[in-house]
Amino acid sequence: MEEDRPAQFARNLPYQVGNVLKFHYQFPTSLVIADDGQKILYENNHKLVYVDSDSSRTVRNFTLFTKFIGLLDLNRANDKALVGSADNQAKIINLETGECMHELNGHSHFVYIGGFNPQSTIAATGCQNMKIKIWDVVSGELNVTFEEHQQTPTSFCFNAEGDKILSSSYENDALIWDPKDGQVICKLIKHTKGIEVCKFAQSGYLCATGAHDNTAYVWDIRNPENPLFRLLGHQNYVKDLAFNQQGTQIVTGSNDNTGRIYNLTDGSFVQELDNFPGQVYAVSFNETGDRIIAASNQKTVQIFDNQGVCLQQIRGEGNFYINRTGNTFVTFPKSIESQAKVWRDARARKN
Numbered sequence: 001m002e003e004d005r006p007a008q009f010a011r012n013l014p015y016q017v018g019n020v021l022k023f024h025y026q027f028p029t030s031l032v033i034a035d036d037g038q039k040i041l042y043e044n045n046h047k048l049v050y051v052d053s054d055s056s057r058t059v060r061n062f063t064l065f066t067k068f069i070g071l072l073d074l075n076r077a078n079d080k081a082l083v084g085s086a087d088n089q090a091k092i093i094n095l096e097t098g099e100c101m102h103e104l105n106g107h108s109h110f111v112y113i114g115g116f117n118p119q120s121t122i123a124a125t126g127c128q129n130m131k132i133k134i135w136d137v138v139s140g141e142l143n144v145t146f147e148e149h150q151q152t153p154t155s156f157c158f159n160a161e162g163d164k165i166l167s168s169s170y171e172n173d174a175l176i177w178d179p180k181d182g183q184v185i186c187k188l189i190k191h192t193k194g195i196e197v198c199k200f201a202q203s204g205y206l207c208a209t210g211a212h213d214n215t216a217y218v219w220d221i222r223n224p225e226n227p228l229f230r231l232l233g234h235q236n237y238v239k240d241l242a243f244n245q246q247g248t249q250i251v252t253g254s255n256d257n258t259g260r261i262y263n264l265t266d267g268s269f270v271q272e273l274d275n276f277p278g279q280v281y282a283v284s285f286n287e288t289g290d291r292i293i294a295a296s297n298q299k300t301v302q303i304f305d306n307q308g309v310c311l312q313q314i315r316g317e318g319n320f321y322i323n324r325t326g327n328t329f330v331t332f333p334k335s336i337e338s339q340a341k342v343w344r345d346a347r348a349r350k351n
Contacts, residue, residue, distance in 0.1 A: 018344040030072040031321045037328030043069040070112035075120035084111030090125040102140025117162035144182040159200040170194030186224040201243040210238025229267030244289035253280035271308025286326030295320035
């Protein structure tokens with residue numbers, strides 16, 4: 001599909017197609033992009049493919065599992081991958097040598113959630129039996145099995161220092177716990193329905209939760225008894241949320257087909273992100289905090305400034321993945337033999 005360029009939008013669009021990649025067999029169930037946007041790791045027909053995003057050159061192919069991959073994460077150096085699959089296994093892969101460093105055994109169900117801590121010293125893997133395991137990246141040894149959730153985990157996040165984990169399930173409370181010993185530090189109790197998403201801010205002490213009660217809360221974990229702000233306005237459950245790196249704003253995406261921007265100074269509402277044809281399942285800020293990227297399940301991605309002005313619409317793209325810095329994202333339609341587009345921040349491309 002071609003990019004839609006309505007007349008009211010500027011010709012110098014904030015994101016431009018940098019390359020087109022061919023995905024054979026079927027669209028990936030998992031995909032992750034390096035922080036610099038130069039490498040993409042994705043699942044294709046139960047195999048793992050590592051490609052250069054500019055040249056489309058395949059750097060490595062991996063045959064690791066017999067069933068589809070649900071968890072993919074890259075460490076900050078982009079030289080190791082954490083992979084989990086539906087055959088109840090997880091592995092740490094050395095992307096430079098192509099070798100499997102560690103097989104992380106012990107799960108009894110589909111491994112679909114987790115990631116490296118920012119320091120890349122430990123890795124977490126979670127599965128459908130409600131357990132989250134913490135592994136040492138160097139040795140591959142199991143450090144902790146966390147068993148406090150009573151329902152399947154829905155979301156997971158390390159803080160910036162890597163010494164705390166925030167995790168949620170369809171229970172009404174989120175848990176902050178210590179990955180060294182699995183001890184619960186505090187519970188975030190306010191939602192009246194199951195929590196869908198939880199994330200830490202860059203600050204390390206601010207975090208947020210979004211739930212099926214149509215609300216999101218911002219918390220200061222130094223005073224976890226009461227939320228800092230209650231973010232109202234959505235008419236359906238909160239599917240995703242994101243802090244900007246500057247610590248000044250938070251954006252939410254909802255099944256009510258909108259996103260919403262709020263200030264973190266006082267929790268005040270800034271602007272609604274609208275004109276989506278379907279549920280907004282992914283939201284993200286770019287690194288400088290002046291762009292918001294939001295994706296709908298009805299093949300639409302929109303780019304806004306941080307005051308909610310729409311700068312760009314991309315239509316006809318069924319799946320969406322963005323990297324941590326927000327400088328690169330990948331879109332592709334849900335079809336066999338699909339053409340994936342690699343989109344780059346136009347300002348970064350000029351540098």
